[in-house]
Amino acid sequence: MNQCNHAPDTRRQRPARGVSGQRIHHDSAEKHVTGQAAYTDDIPELANTLFAAVGQSQEAHALISTMDLSPVRAAAGVVAVVTLDDIPGEQDIGPVFPGDPLFADGTVEYVGQPLFAVAATSVEAARKATRLARVDYAPLPAVLTIPQAIAQEHFVRPSHSLSMGDAEQAIASAPHQLSGELYLKGQEHVYLEGQISYAIPTEDRGMRMTLSSQHPGEIQHTVARLLDIPFNQVEVEVRRIGGGFGGKETQSAAWACMAALLAHKLQRPVKLRLPRRDDMVMTGKRHDFLSRYRVGFDDQGRVLGCQFWLAGKCGYSPDLSDAVIDRAMFQVENAYCLNAVHVTGLRCKTHTVSNTAFRGFGAPQGTAIVEYMLDDIARKLRRDPLDIRQINLFKDGDQTHYGQTVEHILLPALIRELETTSDYRARREAISQFNSTHHYRKRGLALTPVKFGVSFTIQFLNQAGALVHLFTDGSIHLNHGGIEMGQGLMTKVAQVVATEFQVDLDRIQISAANTHKVPNASATAASSGADLNGKAAQDACQTLKHRLVEFAAKHYEADSDSIRFVSNHVQLHKDNREVWIPFETLVKEAYLNRVSLSATGFYQTPKIHYDREKGRGRPFFYFAQGAACSEVEIDTLTGEYTVLRTDILHDVGTSLNPAIDIGQIEGGFIQGMGWVTTEELSWDDKGHILSDNLATYKIPTATDIPKIFNIKLYDQPNGEETIYHSKAVGEPPLLLALSVWLALRDAVASIANYRINPPLNIPATPERVLDAVLYLQQWTDRHDG
Template identity: 55%
Template structure:
């Protein structure tokens, strides 16, 4: 059988959207036209009720009674839920207990849910919830890290990582310094707020359409709250309007409440938080109070480091144990500490429980290392970049948690960026500018990132996928990862397309669904493509082997004589494993020596011979482990590298600033989709810059979040993008056996934004001719910069 004239021209065209090619996000056009449906866009079924939350008016104390008569009689109200109405499990803590779905007695943060009300519309539910009254007995809240540390209030015990004898080296060292840095948290500010739509099923179960990064966890918690088996709960997620970690654990309470009302009332139920409620009721990135001491030689090479990281966790553990662990893992960033003591404290406060955010604690650790590099550079009078080079890991070194440094090509990447960005020339120009200008100062910084890729809880590093081939040659793809705008679905579809040598248009991407792939991990830790891509590849290769075995028996040809190529399958008389495109094209046109079947023809033929065309795939990351008792192991499969060079200008009279230029060179291994990867790098950098410059979370003395709306909380906009913004990929295949030797790209670029903060700090130091080490807490708002300028000019900060 040979190809027909109608398909001959297709063999002259490469497949479209295969792995390694830039390809648009699968929903890009729908995103910009507004036609991509999110949960709140779904057509509501008849009888749908809408849910609102009754909130605590105090941050800490005791709930004595709820007075809800006015709520019950309010217009449109259908039902009310209080703690006493919960049928089974009442605590929705994701790992450790401590997160009551509704308050029973103890109130732990301002705005904590006391009751939920279901009404005919969202507006009526909101109005009714406001009419409820709570009889509360207030107590003095603990609202900050310092108070929690004084009282030894921790959501989980402190943890320590140690290498060598840092205390002894510090005591004997000729050169030492100490510093501290307070880094505030960050609101996720996803475009789509928390939302769930629950539909009761006739078997007592429930289907929930949910905006979550972790469908399997939502499934588990909904089942526990309802007191039913997991198999009766189905969670479906097609897309999220942003997540950034804020929907990893904290989507679950709202899904549970929606499911409770749906099953209780036997009618669909929707819970959508408006922006102010979302900001008040959900956790953020953790504040960190970092302190450090270091010993170093006259060239700035570190001999010992003692770093204390204290996180503001809120009232419950949530994911704080692992988040502070990752901050501790990354408190070295890219630098070798021969002797180190790293301490991590998980401080309990009467505030909303903080949670995962892009980088998962890593950024708060990395910034401590970069502040240390800046301080040492000023102390020894060297350029900060040279001090960074001096302290970079070398191949074969070990981290403070015992992981050996392998495949460490970050120094080459940094030197390439140093050259391409013109760092040395620009450093001289910055100095000249600062000498000429009294009230404007410029700063420049080139900072690296070494970020570990894997969940640090080892068993979470697994993924599953399901692939069907239909008889027309189209392919259905499902996997456990969640699409939240980062391009995961596109990348995994490209992997499937590459495995079968098909155009990506032939791959049907379907919603994440606990009915299709069970027991999945959260889409987090930058591992979405690593885990789900490998699982999908595994399923494809199972199917390919079945097809090859069928071809072998049906056409009497060994697998080396078969190639999947340009939407077709070539079955030749000879070995064609290494044939190039020209040779394959010639074979395809040679019916005497090669059969050329359209992929759909092969699928139909296999089906007619009772060959299964469906397969599940699975992948678990190899080689990784971490022994918490000894604080040692190999928690990361590999490291992703990157570097950014940023230049800023500040006005010393107002504290206002501009980011003049940023150059980025980032390592993504062998890119599966360069366009998507560059977009992730750009977005991660801007979000990281926003964390450290404009996004300022503020609570009042009563524990209420004052910056609970876009009017009072400033995320970066297009106007904040650097005036010159250059982003490039560092082309080097991942030495580890990841999918097509790619590397993760979701979280590592976030920390490139630290280069902007370091440049601002450099500009502040220039106000005192670098004789004073500035204390510049984050976010470095104009107010904070102005205070820092005034301190260095008065000599109030640490003199060098």
């Protein structure tokens, strides 16, 4: 008869450390601050490694008359030069639609477009050599702005519309009508680690790649097609990346392909690392938007019908712009039931770098126009903007303009709580008093919500895989398809594994995402990393637990229904006695009895479906919700301002890790605040980007953080069956920064005693705030004599 281990174990006296819901620090936190965290450029280079650089177009739109690369080839240290003609397979690397040749094909369509790549014995030699190319151009007319693209009907994809009800009739018959226009500039990703790829040829003419990418699976497929080899001959590994924010979802592919092409040609390792300035010139940004609205509303401020017109600046190729504009079109309602709606989205082609995914993926631009509109309604009716927002909030059972029924809506209660905890009404009175007694300083206040749909809007992307191994000492190996880019995904998924087995987190080894371990993984994007990979890991763990329970029941002659995993042990009942077996003992016994200790897991998001042609369906599994209240003070003589206080109440469901979630809310909000206030992309009239370094592009610093910054998690489990009823947290908080922009607008509006709102485009730089102040002062002079 098998004997159970009855030896005392102090670990029974405490719960497992690091399970879901506990505040555990990021798995690489200490490595980050001590410099021990290894990134692609930290990997020791193999012997014979070469270094690559990229030759760029100097014209926005032109025919290449001649391109003489002989001086490049003859330069010191240069080993090889490749162009489009050297590609053995597919030349176009467009992620969804064609239009992205790896190198220009006779015509250049933006300043910075790659013409060729160089491999040399040093980084310096490669970069110097690129400047020796002799290229003659025959310039062509360049379309550089959204208005130019619209006037010339210059689009990367056809326009698209969504409708609910008869918006035109609803607006026409409403007691009040308004219209407005808003221009929102884009945003540079400014990830800490720039674009980088290291390609190592393998003995079977394949390729092993380490790089900084949010989508290893797409890199694998794109490189394989480029080299005309099977997918299984390309292995891509990513342990961590130094920030992505969407900029490494599709746009890491070009640099991976160039490194792989050179490595394949030379059968030597090749590393390509873009300098910061080249990175800012050659990679896409958040899309600029030109947005307009028309709205009809009643005397209380309830929206009866509205029309939105959204035009996105896509750049020279489609990239992900179709989906980005679609997402903006979904998000124009934000948190509000707008009754009758018509939305049109235009995909404008310009001769600038192709814009791409950025945290929020079009949702911030869509949200901005509806919040702008509600502010205008409030001023028209001389009401507090918060009252107008509250009267229009969604309720359970309402329908979105794309046909999804809204469920598990938290916003009415959440906003009421934030209204109370932020002292909104008392502060509104205090601000009015302050503004009436201060001529050169004005304060503003805004409380804005967010309702953010979570899922990839392309259905097949909503899947994930995981791989879990148990070792005979009780340690656990975890691998999944998600990418760690600083957001704490690895820690959260490891906590899921710790929770399933009820073991300490330090038993679990997190390994790099690898296309040969978990194949066909979706990008780590759309705030779905923990949702998808957490569920996949849970599935793998449950398979292993089932095997262990079956084995334990037989091996220890115990009732399988009594077997539980708890406190680093397996607890069971035998002969009416409670027996505790150390986790590692059970695993070792299972191994000795030939039980498989490795399992894959898989998850596909349920319930979602969407028919784009009909504009109807359920593109989102659930909605993350939240609200922020921000107060600002402006100087009416200079336009300079300070964010005095921000209070955030945000819904993350049942938090997997409150410390990481709060960190994500902080970071998302500040990044969003940068977009709406200081970060300004600028081009000259020839298509050259002027904001191509961190001296000419201002991101938020420690001094820009609100003086008082309060963040609280809204304690409400997700109504849907997500991993432990948690919710995504990566993107939604960024949209809460719109409260800062609207607080600035509120401060300026006080100059006219809140009778009108000033025009205030994004980013609301001090110069734009000053322009808005002057606009209100002139308006007041005209109307008050």
